[in-house]
Amino acid sequence: MASLYEIRADYNRETIVVYQAYAPQIADAALAAQKFVAPFSFGRMTWIKPSFLWLMHRSNWGQKSGQTRILAVRISRAGWERALSQGELTSPEQRVYGSASEWEQKFRAAPVHIQWDTERSSRGAALPCFSIQVGLSRQIIREFVDEWIVGIEDLTPLVRKLNAIRTESSRSLKRSLPVEKIYPLPKELARKLLISR
Structure with missing residues (x-):
């Protein structure tokens, strides 16, 4: 079971x-x-998401104002894991924190915020699992931009095509989606993020 x-x-x-x-x-x-x-802002938090379908849900398949262009940003795994290791969850999970005050203190000081949101299907339905999104504060954005990014690809044409077919053929849509598999993490970091194997 997942x-x-x-x-x-x-x-x-x-x-x-x-x-x-x-x-x-x-x-x-x-x-x-x-x-x-x-005009990208280095003074506010930016959120990165490895789940394609979750971003499709969030941006309404690139149709929300200010979210009409979908970018695939390829970053180093070293940078990704550095972000996760410096992150704190956005809620005081008892499995991770000794108390709400401990969480609050760590969360306020953290350069990275980790949030779990309900994963979505191609039609926007809630799925029985969660998807991670990682908020990079201005303390770490420059590192993300200058050191982690390997390349940026415009997926907007693909997203428009997929949005046009998603209500007609789920099989055709599924074949065109990015292939996502479970990302492995060191045990201690996984525990901190609520991931248990």
């Missing part, structure tokens, strides 16, 4: 793909530079 909490992602030996949705001016500048540059 775990309630597990990271599913498109990854290889060196890198992992995370997804983000932006307005055209931010996406175009990032694609041209192959990293985030102005």
Whole structure:
């Protein structure tokens, strides 16, 4: 049986793909530079998500205002795991924290926030498992941009195509989705993130 909490992602030996949705001016500048540059904001938290379908749910398949361009950002696994290791959960889970006050103290100081959200199907239905999203604060965004990013790809045309067929043929849609598999983590880091094997 699948775990309630597990990271599913498109990854290889060196890198992992995370997804983000932006307005055209931010996406175009990032694609041209192959990293985030102005008008991208370095002063606010940015959220990265390895689940393609969760971002589709969040952005309404690239149709929400300010989220019409879907980017696949390939980053190093070393950077991804550094972010996870510096993160704290967005809620005071008893399995991880000794008390609510311990959680609050750690959460306030953390450069990275870790949130679990209900995973979604291609039609937006809630699934019986969770999907991770990772919030990078301004303390660590420069490192993400300058050191972790390997490449940025525009998935907007694919997303528009998939959105057009998703109500007609779920089999055809499934064949076109990014392949995501369970991402392995060291035992202690997995425990901190509520992942148990």
